[in-house]
Amino acid sequence: MKIKLEYPEGATPLDPNEIGGLKYKHITTQGELDELEQANIASGLRWLARMRRKDILTDDFAIELHHQLFGDIWKWGGHLPKDRKKHRRRSDPDRCSAAWPDGRCSVLGRA
Template identity: 45%
Template structure:
Protein backbone atom coordinates (compact mmCIF):
# COMPACT_ATOMS: atom_id res chain seq x y z
CA UNK A 1 0.00 0.00 0.00
CA UNK A 2 2.75 2.51 0.87
CA UNK A 3 2.81 5.68 2.92
CA UNK A 4 -0.32 7.80 2.69
CA UNK A 5 0.03 10.52 5.34
CA UNK A 6 -2.60 13.14 6.00
CA UNK A 7 -0.97 16.56 6.05
CA UNK A 8 -2.02 19.21 8.53
CA UNK A 9 -1.50 22.93 8.05
CA UNK A 10 2.17 23.78 7.88
CA UNK A 11 3.25 20.25 6.89
CA UNK A 12 4.97 19.93 3.55
CA UNK A 13 3.70 17.06 1.37
CA UNK A 14 6.23 14.55 0.07
CA UNK A 15 6.36 13.73 -3.62
CA UNK A 16 6.34 10.13 -4.85
CA UNK A 17 10.12 10.02 -5.24
CA UNK A 18 10.60 11.20 -1.64
CA UNK A 19 8.02 8.69 -0.38
CA UNK A 20 9.93 5.92 -2.16
CA UNK A 21 12.88 6.75 0.11
CA UNK A 22 11.00 5.37 3.11
CA UNK A 23 13.19 2.64 4.61
CA UNK A 24 10.49 1.02 6.76
CA UNK A 25 7.95 -0.14 4.20
CA UNK A 26 5.39 -1.20 6.83
CA UNK A 27 4.76 2.46 7.74
CA UNK A 28 1.51 3.53 6.09
CA UNK A 29 0.07 6.36 8.24
CA UNK A 30 1.21 9.75 9.47
CA UNK A 31 0.90 8.53 13.07
CA UNK A 32 3.20 5.57 12.44
CA UNK A 33 5.68 7.80 10.65
CA UNK A 34 5.66 10.31 13.52
CA UNK A 35 6.33 7.53 16.05
CA UNK A 36 9.32 6.16 14.16
CA UNK A 37 10.69 9.63 13.47
CA UNK A 38 10.42 10.47 17.18
CA UNK A 39 12.66 7.49 17.97
CA UNK A 40 15.29 8.98 15.66
CA UNK A 41 14.90 12.43 17.21
CA UNK A 42 15.36 10.92 20.67
CA UNK A 43 18.50 9.18 19.41
CA UNK A 44 19.85 12.52 18.14
CA UNK A 45 19.15 14.16 21.50
CA UNK A 46 20.96 11.32 23.27
CA UNK A 47 23.88 11.70 20.84
CA UNK A 48 24.12 15.39 21.78
CA UNK A 49 24.09 14.73 25.53
CA UNK A 50 27.41 15.63 27.14
CA UNK A 51 29.00 16.79 23.87
CA UNK A 52 30.61 20.18 23.47
CA UNK A 53 30.50 22.19 20.27
CA UNK A 54 31.75 25.67 19.46
CA UNK A 55 29.26 27.91 17.72
CA UNK A 56 31.02 27.74 14.36
CA UNK A 57 30.67 23.97 14.39
CA UNK A 58 26.98 24.17 15.33
CA UNK A 59 26.07 26.57 12.54
CA UNK A 60 28.14 24.78 9.89
CA UNK A 61 26.56 23.17 6.84
CA UNK A 62 28.16 19.87 7.83
CA UNK A 63 26.52 19.95 11.29
CA UNK A 64 23.13 21.01 9.89
CA UNK A 65 23.11 18.07 7.45
CA UNK A 66 24.62 15.59 9.92
CA UNK A 67 22.02 16.32 12.59
CA UNK A 68 19.20 15.72 10.09
CA UNK A 69 20.87 12.46 9.08
CA UNK A 70 21.16 11.30 12.71
CA UNK A 71 17.52 12.21 13.33
CA UNK A 72 16.06 10.43 10.32
CA UNK A 73 18.63 7.95 8.92
CA UNK A 74 16.61 4.87 9.93
CA UNK A 75 13.46 6.25 8.28
CA UNK A 76 14.51 8.02 5.07
CA UNK A 77 17.28 7.08 2.66
CA UNK A 78 17.69 10.78 1.83
CA UNK A 79 18.18 11.86 5.46
CA UNK A 80 20.78 14.60 5.68
CA UNK A 81 20.53 15.46 1.98
CA UNK A 82 19.00 18.67 0.68
CA UNK A 83 15.68 18.20 -1.05
CA UNK A 84 15.62 17.80 -4.81
CA UNK A 85 12.11 19.12 -5.42
CA UNK A 86 10.43 22.44 -4.87
CA UNK A 87 7.71 22.72 -2.24
CA UNK A 88 4.83 25.01 -1.45
CA UNK A 89 7.13 26.68 1.11
CA UNK A 90 10.86 27.19 1.37
CA UNK A 91 13.61 28.27 -0.97
CA UNK A 92 13.99 27.07 -4.51
CA UNK A 93 15.83 23.73 -4.43
CA UNK A 94 18.77 25.19 -6.38
CA UNK A 95 19.20 28.07 -3.90
CA UNK A 96 19.31 25.95 -0.73
CA UNK A 97 23.14 25.63 -0.48
CA UNK A 98 23.74 29.35 -1.04
CA UNK A 99 20.96 30.39 1.36
CA UNK A 100 22.35 28.06 4.03
CA UNK A 101 25.79 29.68 3.59
CA UNK A 102 24.26 33.15 3.93
CA UNK A 103 22.42 32.03 7.08
CA UNK A 104 25.65 30.65 8.56
CA UNK A 105 27.49 33.92 7.85
CA UNK A 106 24.62 35.91 9.41
CA UNK A 107 24.52 33.81 12.60
CA UNK A 108 28.29 34.02 13.05
CA UNK A 109 28.06 37.80 12.62
CA UNK A 110 25.20 38.04 15.16
CA UNK A 111 27.15 36.03 17.72
CA UNK A 112 30.49 37.79 17.22
CA UNK A 113 28.88 41.23 17.37
CA UNK A 114 26.29 40.52 20.10
CA UNK A 115 23.65 41.76 17.68
CA UNK A 116 20.76 40.08 19.50
CA UNK A 117 20.12 38.42 22.85
CA UNK A 118 21.00 34.72 23.02
CA UNK A 119 17.30 33.78 22.77
CA UNK A 120 16.73 35.98 19.74
CA UNK A 121 19.89 34.79 17.99
CA UNK A 122 18.90 31.14 18.47
CA UNK A 123 15.27 31.68 17.49
CA UNK A 124 16.27 33.68 14.41
CA UNK A 125 18.63 30.85 13.43
CA UNK A 126 15.86 28.27 13.86
CA UNK A 127 13.34 30.39 11.95
CA UNK A 128 15.62 31.16 9.01
CA UNK A 129 16.53 27.48 8.76
CA UNK A 130 12.90 26.34 8.66
CA UNK A 131 12.08 29.13 6.21
CA UNK A 132 14.72 27.78 3.80
CA UNK A 133 13.17 24.32 4.32
CA UNK A 134 16.30 22.49 3.15
CA UNK A 135 15.06 18.91 3.59
CA UNK A 136 12.13 16.98 2.16
CA UNK A 137 10.75 16.25 5.65
CA UNK A 138 11.43 17.06 9.29
CA UNK A 139 12.36 20.72 8.81
CA UNK A 140 10.39 22.08 11.77
CA UNK A 141 11.66 19.51 14.24
CA UNK A 142 15.21 19.80 12.88
CA UNK A 143 15.24 23.61 13.01
CA UNK A 144 13.86 23.68 16.57
CA UNK A 145 16.52 21.20 17.69
CA UNK A 146 19.19 23.33 15.98
CA UNK A 147 17.92 26.35 17.95
CA UNK A 148 18.04 24.28 21.15
CA UNK A 149 21.62 23.20 20.42
CA UNK A 150 22.77 26.78 19.85
CA UNK A 151 21.06 28.17 22.96
CA UNK A 152 22.29 25.31 25.16
CA UNK A 153 25.72 24.40 23.80
CA UNK A 154 26.96 27.88 22.93
CA UNK A 155 25.05 30.23 25.20
CA UNK A 156 24.80 27.73 28.10
CA UNK A 157 21.11 28.51 28.60
CA UNK A 158 18.19 26.06 28.95
CA UNK A 159 16.72 24.63 25.76
CA UNK A 160 13.48 26.13 24.53
CA UNK A 161 10.08 24.68 25.42
CA UNK A 162 8.63 25.50 21.97
CA UNK A 163 5.17 25.78 23.48
CA UNK A 164 5.58 22.80 25.82
CA UNK A 165 3.46 20.52 23.67
CA UNK A 166 3.09 18.47 20.53
CA UNK A 167 3.40 20.58 17.40
CA UNK A 168 2.86 17.79 14.87
CA UNK A 169 -0.93 17.70 15.11
CA UNK A 170 -3.58 20.31 14.43
CA UNK A 171 -4.64 22.32 17.44
CA UNK A 172 -4.36 25.69 19.14
CA UNK A 173 -0.68 25.21 19.99
CA UNK A 174 0.28 24.44 16.39
CA UNK A 175 -1.81 27.38 15.15
CA UNK A 176 0.02 29.67 17.59
CA UNK A 177 3.36 28.31 16.39
CA UNK A 178 2.47 28.84 12.71
CA UNK A 179 1.20 32.35 13.47
CA UNK A 180 4.46 33.11 15.31
CA UNK A 181 6.47 31.84 12.33
CA UNK A 182 4.48 34.09 10.01
CA UNK A 183 5.21 37.08 12.24
CA UNK A 184 8.91 36.19 12.05
CA UNK A 185 8.60 35.98 8.26
CA UNK A 186 7.69 39.67 8.51
CA UNK A 187 10.68 40.33 10.82
CA UNK A 188 8.60 40.50 14.01
CA UNK A 189 10.39 37.91 16.14
CA UNK A 190 8.77 38.75 19.48
CA UNK A 191 5.86 36.25 19.17
CA UNK A 192 8.20 33.40 18.16
CA UNK A 193 10.67 34.16 20.96
CA UNK A 194 7.78 34.22 23.44
CA UNK A 195 6.42 30.96 22.01
CA UNK A 196 9.84 29.33 22.31
CA UNK A 197 9.88 30.13 26.03
CA UNK A 198 6.20 29.32 26.85
Protein backbone atom coordinates in the same frame (compact mmCIF):
# COMPACT_ATOMS: atom_id res chain seq x y z
CA MET B 1 4.04 1.19 -1.09
CA LYS B 2 0.65 2.50 -0.05
CA ILE B 3 0.59 4.80 2.95
CA LYS B 4 -2.72 6.22 4.20
CA LEU B 5 -1.70 9.64 5.38
CA GLU B 6 -4.06 12.26 6.74
CA TYR B 7 -2.81 15.82 6.95
CA PRO B 8 -3.93 18.70 9.16
CA GLU B 9 -5.15 21.82 7.41
CA GLY B 10 -2.24 23.73 5.87
CA ALA B 11 0.15 20.77 5.95
CA THR B 12 2.11 19.92 2.83
CA PRO B 13 1.40 16.31 1.80
CA LEU B 14 4.29 14.00 0.96
CA ASP B 15 4.51 13.29 -2.74
CA PRO B 16 5.26 9.76 -4.03
CA ASN B 17 8.96 10.60 -4.51
CA GLU B 18 9.26 11.67 -0.88
CA ILE B 19 7.44 8.56 0.35
CA GLY B 20 9.89 6.54 -1.75
CA GLY B 21 12.65 7.96 0.46
CA LEU B 22 11.43 6.01 3.49
CA LYS B 23 13.86 3.31 4.60
CA TYR B 24 11.08 1.26 6.24
CA LYS B 25 8.68 -0.22 3.70
CA HIS B 26 6.25 -1.63 6.29
CA ILE B 27 4.86 1.80 7.27
CA THR B 28 1.23 2.15 6.25
CA THR B 29 -0.10 5.03 8.38
CA GLN B 30 0.87 8.54 9.38
CA GLY B 31 0.85 7.39 13.02
CA GLU B 32 3.49 4.72 12.34
CA LEU B 33 5.60 7.26 10.48
CA ASP B 34 5.23 9.76 13.32
CA GLU B 35 6.34 7.17 15.91
CA LEU B 36 9.44 6.19 13.94
CA GLU B 37 10.36 9.82 13.27
CA GLN B 38 9.92 10.70 16.95
CA ALA B 39 12.18 7.81 18.00
CA ASN B 40 14.83 8.89 15.47
CA ILE B 41 14.62 12.52 16.63
CA ALA B 42 14.91 11.45 20.30
CA SER B 43 18.00 9.42 19.40
CA GLY B 44 19.44 12.42 17.54
CA LEU B 45 18.82 14.69 20.51
CA ARG B 46 20.63 12.24 22.81
CA TRP B 47 23.54 12.32 20.34
CA LEU B 48 23.45 16.12 20.41
CA ALA B 49 23.46 16.19 24.22
CA ARG B 50 26.69 14.16 24.24
CA MET B 51 28.41 16.45 21.72
CA ARG B 52 31.40 18.39 22.93
CA ARG B 53 32.21 20.09 19.62
CA LYS B 54 32.73 23.82 19.58
CA ASP B 55 32.27 24.21 15.82
CA ILE B 56 28.51 23.70 15.73
CA LEU B 57 27.75 26.71 13.52
CA THR B 58 29.04 25.03 10.38
CA ASP B 59 27.41 23.42 7.37
CA ASP B 60 29.12 20.12 8.18
CA PHE B 61 27.70 20.05 11.70
CA ALA B 62 24.21 20.95 10.47
CA ILE B 63 24.33 18.13 7.92
CA GLU B 64 25.53 15.64 10.56
CA LEU B 65 22.79 16.76 12.96
CA HIS B 66 20.20 16.37 10.19
CA HIS B 67 21.51 12.85 9.59
CA GLN B 68 21.28 12.03 13.31
CA LEU B 69 17.70 13.35 13.49
CA PHE B 70 16.31 11.85 10.27
CA GLY B 71 18.83 9.42 8.75
CA ASP B 72 17.46 6.25 10.35
CA ILE B 73 14.05 6.77 8.72
CA TRP B 74 14.66 8.73 5.52
CA LYS B 75 17.22 8.17 2.74
CA TRP B 76 17.63 11.96 2.50
CA GLY B 77 18.60 12.34 6.18
CA GLY B 78 21.91 14.17 6.25
CA HIS B 79 21.74 15.31 2.64
CA LEU B 80 21.04 18.83 1.42
CA PRO B 81 17.81 19.14 -0.57
CA LYS B 82 18.26 19.54 -4.31
CA ASP B 83 15.45 22.10 -4.39
CA ARG B 84 15.85 24.25 -1.26
CA LYS B 85 12.86 26.47 -2.11
CA LYS B 86 10.57 23.43 -2.08
CA HIS B 87 11.59 22.62 1.50
CA ARG B 88 10.99 26.10 2.90
CA ARG B 89 8.28 26.21 5.57
CA ARG B 90 5.25 28.34 4.92
CA SER B 91 3.78 30.41 7.69
CA ASP B 92 0.80 29.14 9.67
CA PRO B 93 -0.39 31.83 12.09
CA ASP B 94 -1.76 29.22 14.50
CA ARG B 95 1.59 27.38 14.79
CA CYS B 96 4.17 30.10 14.24
CA SER B 97 5.59 32.42 16.82
CA ALA B 98 6.93 34.63 14.02
CA ALA B 99 6.72 34.57 10.25
CA TRP B 100 9.32 35.93 7.86
CA PRO B 101 8.20 38.19 4.98
CA ASP B 102 8.84 35.39 2.45
CA GLY B 103 6.49 33.05 4.32
CA ARG B 104 9.01 31.00 6.30
CA CYS B 105 7.81 30.03 9.72
CA SER B 106 9.80 30.56 12.88
CA VAL B 107 8.70 28.21 15.67
CA LEU B 108 10.77 28.36 18.83
CA GLY B 109 13.62 29.98 16.97
CA ARG B 110 13.61 27.61 13.98
CA ALA B 111 13.20 29.09 10.53
